[in-house]
Amino acid sequence: MPVGRWASVHHPEIAEVELDDVLRALADPTRRTIVRMLLADGDRACGTFGLPVAASTLSHHFRALRRAGILRQYDDGRQRMNTLRLDELDTRFPGLVSTVLATPG
Amino acid sequence: MPVGRWASVHHPEIAEVELDDVLRALADPTRRTIVRMLLADGDRACGTFGLPVAASTLSHHFRALRRAGILRQYDDGRQRMNTLRLDELDTRFPGLVSTVLATPG
DNA sequence: TACGATCTTCGTTGAAGGTCGAAGAGTCGT
DNA sequence: ACGACTCTTCGACCTTCAACGAAGATCGTA
Numbered sequence: 001m002p003v004g005r006w007a008s009v010h011h012p013e014i015a016e017v018e019l020d021d022v023l024r025a026l027a028d029p030t031r032r033t034i035v036r037m038l039l040a041d042g043d044r045a046c047g048t049f050g051l052p053v054a055a056s057t058l059s060h061h062f063r064a065l066r067r068a069g070i071l072r073q074y075d076d077g078r079q080r081m082n083t084l085r086l087d088e089l090d091t092r093f094p095g096l097v098s099t100v101l102a103t104p105g
Numbered sequence: 106m107p108v109g110r111w112a113s114v115h116h117p118e119i120a121e122v123e124l125d126d127v128l129r130a131l132a133d134p135t136r137r138t139i140v141r142m143l144l145a146d147g148d149r150a151c152g153t154f155g156l157p158v159a160a161s162t163l164s165h166h167f168r169a170l171r172r173a174g175i176l177r178q179y180d181d182g183r184q185r186m187n188t189l190r191l192d193e194l195d196t197r198f199p200g201l202v203s204t205v206l207a208t209p210g
Numbered sequence: 211t212a213c214g215a216t217c218t219t220c221g222t223t224g225a226a227g228g229t230c231g232a233a234g235a236g237t238c239g240t
Numbered sequence: 241a242c243g244a245c246t247c248t249t250c251g252a253c254c255t256t257c258a259a260c261g262a263a264g265a266t267c268g269t270a
Contacts, residue, residue, distance in 0.1 A: 020210070094204075099204045102199075103201055
């Protein structure tokens with residue numbers, strides 16, 4: 001199992017995630033695209049999304065999604081992988097994330 | 106039917122409301138309280154919410170909700186009434202608003 | 211060890227957002 | 241007409257946020 005930078009990344013308990021954090025995180029088109037790609041294709045490294053923003057900006061978005069409890073990150077070699085916390089989110093905010101992702105836009 | 110200041114208030118067509126607008130509007134506790142009170146008790150004048158913010162701040166929140174297509178305003182004498190656009194919202198973004206309002210927080 | 215790849219952090223900039231008080235506009239009642 | 245009431249607009253202030261480039265940290269590989 002991969003270690004390394006993993007220790008430095010903080011993942012909040014799903015119980016301490018606020019609704020405001022989730023709504024604010026999803027109120028951004030770039031971040032919704034990230035989440036939709038993860039939902040469609042499964043885990044992905046940060047650099048494989050092909051989005052038209054700088055790497056530092058992408059890092060900022062991943063931190064927002066991480067702090068909102070929407071995804072979890074773990075290191076694998078020199079890449080940082082992303083995985084959705086869908087089950088936990090659906091326990092904390094039933095139907096919320098799937099409803100947002102299902103709506104066009 | 107009441108007229109007056111009504112003409113100056115702009116209400117977007119529900120088709121031109123963006124998901125970002127709705128999510129950003131709902132990502133604020135004060136505004137969610139407003140919407141929840143309207144859902145629970147029906148139409149209300151702006152000044153009857155008893156929220157701990159200045160009247161000018163409240164006006165700002167109502168404008169955000171209006172521009173997000175979440176509520177409609179009409180004038181009745183010297184008060185401005187607020188009514189939810191739930192049916193239209195549920196057509197444009199199925200289940201979104203009710204799901205957000207149903208989650209605690 | 212040295213290099214390239216990947217991602218984060220830092221510093222900055224510009225835009226947006228929440229808040230307030232003061233002032234303005236519209237309405238009702240006297 | 242006058243004043244009271246309700247709400248909006250304006251200007252100011254502060255915070256948050258998305259974006260970038262540059263620099264730093266970590267890891268795999270030559």
